[in-house]
Amino acid sequence: MSRYLDLANALGSRIEQGAYNSGARLPSVRELSTEYRVSLTTVQQAYRWLEVAGLAQARPRSGWYVPATLRPSALPSMVSPDPRPVDLSEWGQVQDLLELESASETVQLGRGMPDVETPSLRPLQIALAREGRHAGIPSLHYNDIQGVRALREELARLAVEAGYRLSPDALIVTTGCQEALSCAVRALCAPGDIVAIASPSYHGMMQILKENGLQVFEIPSDPIQGISLEALELALEQWPVKAIQLIPNASNPLGYIMPEHRKLKLLQLAQRFDIPIIEDDIYGDLAYCWPRPHALKALDHEGRVLLCSSFSKTLAPGLRIGWIAPGRYFDKVLRIKFTSSGPTAPLPQIAVAKFLGGGHYPVHLRRMRRQYQRQRDIMSEWVRRYFPSGTRISHPQGGFTLWIELPDACDTLALDPMLREHSIAIAYGTIFSASGKYRNCMRLSHASAFSSRTEWAIQQIGTMLRTIMLANPEDHHA
């Protein structure tokens, strides 16, 4: 386990919550080493991690300081826990979100779409072209239901970086992470069952749960620490929860990385109540720190965690390559995968295996992590500048989405006609809740390389929000 990450998380939370003033000196390496009973090297590693995350600055021969420009705005608040599981709300808004994509003149801040125009994807395009041209025949065949073996071998190598060991035979390639999650849910649950999910949560996951006739228990989540283990424990004690689903690393939409000790406690809870965990690790390789944080699966020695992931956020969603490491549920998941869509298309798999085997993936990831982190800071700054006072902003530790919480009175759905008129797309907060929460929230994507239109769009949204709030000064429904 990486003790330095635990320390970095603890210290990072304190800094972000304003325990130290901007520009203030942080505890010395020696002080922390004594306080936390860790080696000096571990503290230094933790500080380097915080530096990468923009939460600490080194001053030569002086020590570590809180950056002067540290985000002064408050973090989004945690919702209060629900007393019971809820039925899921409708998918009309999700469908709208997906459809808006097609208009190309739109400033698209809504979808969780990575930057696919980066030059570091060039070797992938070359591999795709070569595969289409030369190695055409095998790529036209049906292949192993589990997926192309060369790709599974590369995935097994990537797993080591996420802290776990896995045989290529224990993996199943899927059509995107969506299919991995869908197979996991169908392997574990029957209609009417209850699933505990982090809240706010990925809308696609909630649509899977709805489609399968499931109820959800929404567990409030802290924008830094992640899912509330206290609320989860309470839910598990009181309800027959069949599975826990969450994104422990660089969560969508909040962007937290659960500290290592909290991951361990989560797994212990799952063991105590004998419940499987569906871990979505799709953003794990986009954590801004390096080496990347461990997957929850790294702590699991019982096959209890079904790890789902894909290259849709790290490389390109159009590849439609995901995978699942379903642990002890392997046979059931394989069968569901086969009956749902047969094998996954081999051509993109072979091309991605070549891209990975050629060593291009770490180069690409390094570039994207930097771009996404830099653009997180820039977009946060714009939001602070242009949005109404009282706006709260998440401080993601990975990925490329910001979660914005506006004053309670502000209904972001009221933006819809104005946003359409200006060809700006955002993701409304309500689609991240099963029960209509987060009307005063939105998620903004900061993936694509910014243009002058990006700042313009944020400014426009700010103006629209002010218009809405002026129109309803007394309206305090959340």
Place this chain on the structure above:
Amino acid sequence: MSRYLDLANALGSRIEQGAYNSGARLPSVRELSTEYRVSLTTVQQAYRWLEVAGLAQARPRSGWYVPATLRPSALPSMVSPDPRPVDLSEWGQVQDLLELESASETVQLGRGMPDVETPSLRPLQIALAREGRHAGIPSLHYNDIQGVRALREELARLAVEAGYRLSPDALIVTTGCQEALSCAVRALCAPGDIVAIASPSYHGMMQILKENGLQVFEIPSDPIQGISLEALELALEQWPVKAIQLIPNASNPLGYIMPEHRKLKLLQLAQRFDIPIIEDDIYGDLAYCWPRPHALKALDHEGRVLLCSSFSKTLAPGLRIGWIAPGRYFDKVLRIKFTSSGPTAPLPQIAVAKFLGGGHYPVHLRRMRRQYQRQRDIMSEWVRRYFPSGTRISHPQGGFTLWIELPDACDTLALDPMLREHSIAIAYGTIFSASGKYRNCMRLSHASAFSSRTEWAIQQIGTMLRTIMLANPEDHHA
């Protein structure tokens, strides 16, 4: 409607059932015109169709004759109807079938895999390479959940040839036909429901039904006329059947094309009992006659038929491009498709749209129809020559699989160790039944260009069968 096809089907059935001797003169064009009250042109069209199907021969200035070489062996028999719906049997054998694929030295007669090494697929490989190289960016994006629009426009054009008109907006591209069928079943049925299916039937479909907790009513099927409408009517009268599923054109595994008047009667039955039909048209474009027979959907004006298809048999399964025209169930199917796997990979879709748009598809189909029909005749001849007496062989009107029925005493599963030893793969009859029927049957694929090893393999299987039958001369369990 095409009256000539009706006539050709009726006449073809009579010829195949031995109503005329080999080499005998068939009724004159004028006689048939009077008997069936159709034009002379219609009768001539019907005879040309029969000629293509190998069932009639023109002799200049003399008329039409039964070919001298017409298959003398009997057709497979129809099983007796079941009194009630059944639970589905296990998938172990199906998994075995899929796994055997990987060994490349195997003579693969088991899987429904088209010949992808044909030169007429070259333009597709070029399109795939070009798409990977030049148009890389759009192909890396998420795209419309319904699929790439250019492809849907081409599919709408193909629909016209199958006799129906469809807006590109009424189509959803899926990950192979398997996903189309899976979405259709999930849109129509809940666990415990009963589905009526043709018997014998595609094993992948039965696995979908099993996975979704459904029961099936197996409707006996005639190798020429298709599903028994009498047995179906009886089933619909007595049981709360939720959907009917079948392959009306170039059915897998029997290869029949349901005559037009029987298709109409099937649809009328579905209307009377208000039941939707899941039509699998995956082999429709591989009917040996041209123009191709109409889809059942061509007769449907209520959106009752959910047409499922793919390019897995006509182009290449590795493309993983299927589609569904779900009629009045569109919204539900779209939602299930989205939650199951998200959008389908765009790169192969764009490449196939270019292949179709470039006019390569009819050229390719013409070549493949000829190859598959020629190889059907050759393989039938080998089976007649090498298999035990009493063997019955289907006479498929499209596609690339032969259905072989052996004497009742012969358990084809007993071949398994011997086939493995000789690296020969076949599809055992039992996987085409939900209830363990067809132990004395097998399906042989005649798609790949034959080599000397193909005849050797058929000869080997014949020898093995004789060995089994000699060992159990008294054993008459079916």
